[in-house]
Amino acid sequence: MKGMVFxxxxxxxxxxFSLELAESIIEACxxxxxxAYTAIGTYDHAELVxxxxxxxxxxxxxxxxxxxxxxxxxxxxxxxxxPALFAQMGGxxxxxxxxxxxxxxxxxxxxxxxxxxxxxxxRRSPTHLALTYTSERGFADLAHGLIxxxxxxxxxxxxxxxxxxxxxRRAHVRFDLHHA
Amino acid sequence: xxxxxxxxxxxxxxxxxxxxxxxIAEEKTRELxxxxxxxxxxxxxxxxxxxxxxxxxxxxxxxxxxxxxxxSDFVANLSHELRTPLxxxxxYGEMLREDLHALDLEDLAHDSARILSAGNFLxxxxxxxxxxxxxxxxxxxxxxxxxxxxxxxxSVVEIIRPDLEANNNTLELAIDPLASELVTDPTRxxxxxHNLLSNATKFTRDxxxxxxxxxxxxxxxxxxxxxxxxxxxxxxxxxxxxxxxRFVQAESTTAQRYGGTGLGLALTRSLCxxxxxxxxxxxxxxxxxxxxxxxPWEIAGQ
Numbered sequence: 001m002k003g004m005v006f007x008x009x010x011x012x013x014x015x016x017f018s019l020e021l022a023e024s025i026i027e028a029c030x031x032x033x034x035x036a037y038t039a040i041g042t043y044d045h046a047e048l049v050x051x052x053x054x055x056x057x058x059x060x061x062x063x064x065x066x067x068x069x070x071x072x073x074x075x076x077x078x079x080x081x082x083p084a085l086f087a088q089m090g091g092x093x094x095x096x097x098x099x100x101x102x103x104x105x106x107x108x109x110x111x112x113x114x115x116x117x118x119x120x121x122x123r124r125s126p127t128h129l130a131l132t133y134t135s136e137r138g139f140a141d142l143a144h145g146l147i148x149x150x151x152x153x154x155x156x157x158x159x160x161x162x163x164x165x166x167x168x169r170r171a172h173v174r175f176d177l178h179h180a
Numbered sequence: 181x182x183x184x185x186x187x188x189x190x191x192x193x194x195x196x197x198x199x200x201x202x203x204i205a206e207e208k209t210r211e212l213x214x215x216x217x218x219x220x221x222x223x224x225x226x227x228x229x230x231x232x233x234x235x236x237x238x239x240x241x242x243x244x245x246x247x248x249x250x251x252s253d254f255v256a257n258l259s260h261e262l263r264t265p266l267x268x269x270x271x272y273g274e275m276l277r278e279d280l281h282a283l284d285l286e287d288l289a290h291d292s293a294r295i296l297s298a299g300n301f302l303x304x305x306x307x308x309x310x311x312x313x314x315x316x317x318x319x320x321x322x323x324x325x326x327x328x329x330x331x332x333x334x335s336v337v338e339i340i341r342p343d344l345e346a347n348n349n350t351l352e353l354a355i356d357p358l359a360s361e362l363v364t365d366p367t368r369x370x371x372x373x374h375n376l377l378s379n380a381t382k383f384t385r386d387x388x389x390x391x392x393x394x395x396x397x398x399x400x401x402x403x404x405x406x407x408x409x410x411x412x413x414x415x416x417x418x419x420x421x422x423x424x425x426r427f428v429q430a431e432s433t434t435a436q437r438y439g440g441t442g443l444g445l446a447l448t449r450s451l452c453x454x455x456x457x458x459x460x461x462x463x464x465x466x467x468x469x470x471x472x473x474x475x476p477w478e479i480a481g482q
Contacts, residue, residue, distance in 0.1 A: 020186040022363065027181075036196030040204050 001048060001137075002114055004040035005074075009051060010037065012073040017059065025054045031120060042113065063140045065172075072147020079153065090175045092150040092177065094157060097121040117143065125180040132165075133172070140164070140173035147175060252313050259310040266306065308443040311371075312426070316448045322454060323366040327406070329393055330355055332366060336373045343381045346449040349389055356394035359395050362404045364477045368451050375448045376408045384412030384468070395477065402477040403457065409470045415463040423461055424449045448473075 013022040026035035029050045033043050052070075079086055085103070089095040095103075099119040111177045117135030124130050134144045144162060151158045153169055157180035166172035273296040280289035314320035336353065344351055380389045389410045396405035415423065426446040452459045456476040463469035 006446065018186075019190060020181045020183060023186040023189040023193075024181045026193070034193065034196060036193050036200055038197045038201035040201055 001043060001045045002039075003037050003043055004039040006037040006043055006048060007039050008054065008074055008077055009048065009070060010035070012070055013051075013055060016069070021055075021058060025051055025058065029054050045094055055073075058079075067139060067141040068145040068148070072144040072149040073145075074142070074145050075149035075153070086153070091146065091154050092156055093121075093179070094124070096131050096147070096177075097123070097152055098130060105114075109118075121145075129177045129179075131175045131177065136171055138166075138170040140170040143173070144175065147177070192378050224430060230247075234312070244419045249295065249317075252317050255313050256310060256317075259306045261312075262306050263303070266299060266303055270303065273299055283386060308447045312443065312447050312450060315447075315454055316475075317319060320454060323367060324363055326361055326366055327366045328361055328368060329359055329369075332370050333373060333391065333393070336377055340378050340381050343378065344389070347381060347384060348386045349381060349384050350387075352388065352390040354390065354392045354394075357392045358395050359404055362475060364455055364475050368455060370477070371447050372451050372473065373406070375444045376473075379444060380408050380410035380412065380471075384410045387411035387468070397473060398474065403474040404477055405472060407470055407472045409468065411468040414465045414467050414469055415461075415464050420461060420463050424459070 005106060010022050010026070013025065029035075029047070031047045031050065037043060052063055052066055055061075056066055059066075086095070089098060099121065104116050104119075115137075117133055117137065117139065118124065120132040120134070122132075123132045131143075131147070133140050140162070144160070147160055148171060151160070159178050159180070160175055161178075162173050162175045164170060164173050226482065273292055275290050277292040277296060279287075280292055309319060333355070337353075377389070377391070387410065389408070392405075392407040392409070394405055396403050424445050426443060449459050452473045452475070457474045459471060459473035461469060461471045
């Protein structure tokens with residue numbers, strides 16, 4: 001998994017909770033990388049899981065909630081890095097429709113080995129977008145957090161419902177977005 | 181964990197991360213350098229191969245050009261060599277025919293007339309071939325002057341009249357009063373009209389041949405358009421597609437049935453283009469053919 005995800009997770013823990021909690025979790029997890037993450041490196045996905053599990057234990061928050069919050073944090077980071085892209089998309093539907101075709105293509109130019117989740121967007125009506133998330137990582141909640149952050153960013157009256165198509169593994173989930 | 185300890189850990193972690201990032205950057209830089217080197221080698225190799233191929237092709241082209249020039253020289257020389265004895269055959273054949281005629285030896289006169297006819301046919305073929313070779317070699321000079329169209333047409337009609345009558349064809353001429361004069365090469369115009377009219381006569385029996393001449397605009401350019409229509413045998417689309425190629429006749433049996441060499445229309449097109457114009461043909465089997473050619477009204481710049 002790309003190092004950027006790890007550095008951002010640590011940053012989120014520092015910002016939302018505290019520096020001490022972040023370092024304490026890293027120390028407790030005894031991570032093979034020692035937590036010395038760099039955005040341009042690649043690290044074992046299991047390290048991310050270990051950090052999130054430890055964070056949940058320490059804070060008493062639910063794991064899906066934490067992953068969802070991380071999605072929101074990642075959206076803010078993307079927005080800060082690529083404001084022009086988000087301005088150009090103009091709305092959540094367009095953004096999600098361009099994820100696989102445009103956004104992930106750009107990511108692959110920089111990181112050819114990035115293992116990205118697959119997003120299949122289907123406009124079922126002018127006001128209904130069905131987005132299917134597929135990834136063995138099972139981070140559908142992160143996708144949900146990104147979607148919610150996008151809706152908030154564009155100030156859109158969109159409601160989101162989701163259905164897990166992978167028997168609770170959160171690896172294959174359909175999100176239905178309805179624009180009021 | 182107190183804040184100072186946390187900060188210490190964080191600094192250590194950041195330092196390790198920085199070193200890891202530097203190592204990754206260095207590896208990536210080396211990788212890029214190696215890819216760059218490989219690309220350069222590949223580019224140089226490609227360039228070398230392109231150069232080699234270009235040199236080979238240049239050589240092949242030079243050989244082909246030399247062979248073509250040698251062939252043209254050969255054909256031109258041979259044609260000249262053939263014409264000299266052929267002129268003797270035709271000259272003496274004419275004398276012989278007249279002598280035999282005077283002696284009332286009609287059978288023998290008829291035989292000598294056939295020798296004469298074959299000789300004349302060969303002469304036309306050789307002249308056409310020589311003209312085509314000259315056009316291809318860019319050596320056929322044109323002599324441009326103000327030309328009156330009608331007298332040229334009439335002179336051609338006079339030549340083909342015996343054939344027209346032999347095939348029982350009628351001839352209609354429609355010359356626009358505005359199409360009286362143009363600047364072109366009169367010899368070559370006569371040659372074009374003769375080729376097209378004798379073809380029309382040859383491939384039409386008990387029918388009609390119509391010649392139309394009139395001014396025409398091609399874009400901003402003023403041209404003189406000539407149409408030769410016949411009600412003869414016509415051609416299929418396939419035959420039509422090949423009709424201006426050298427040594428191609430509508431059918432391989434055409435030469436046996438109608439005579440001709442298959443050079444006439446190729447030469448006609450080359451002549452039209454040499455004079456700054458072009459030629460097209462439309463035709464349907466059993467419904468006759470129309471050949472239309474056009475020439476510039478005046479020479480550019482005049």
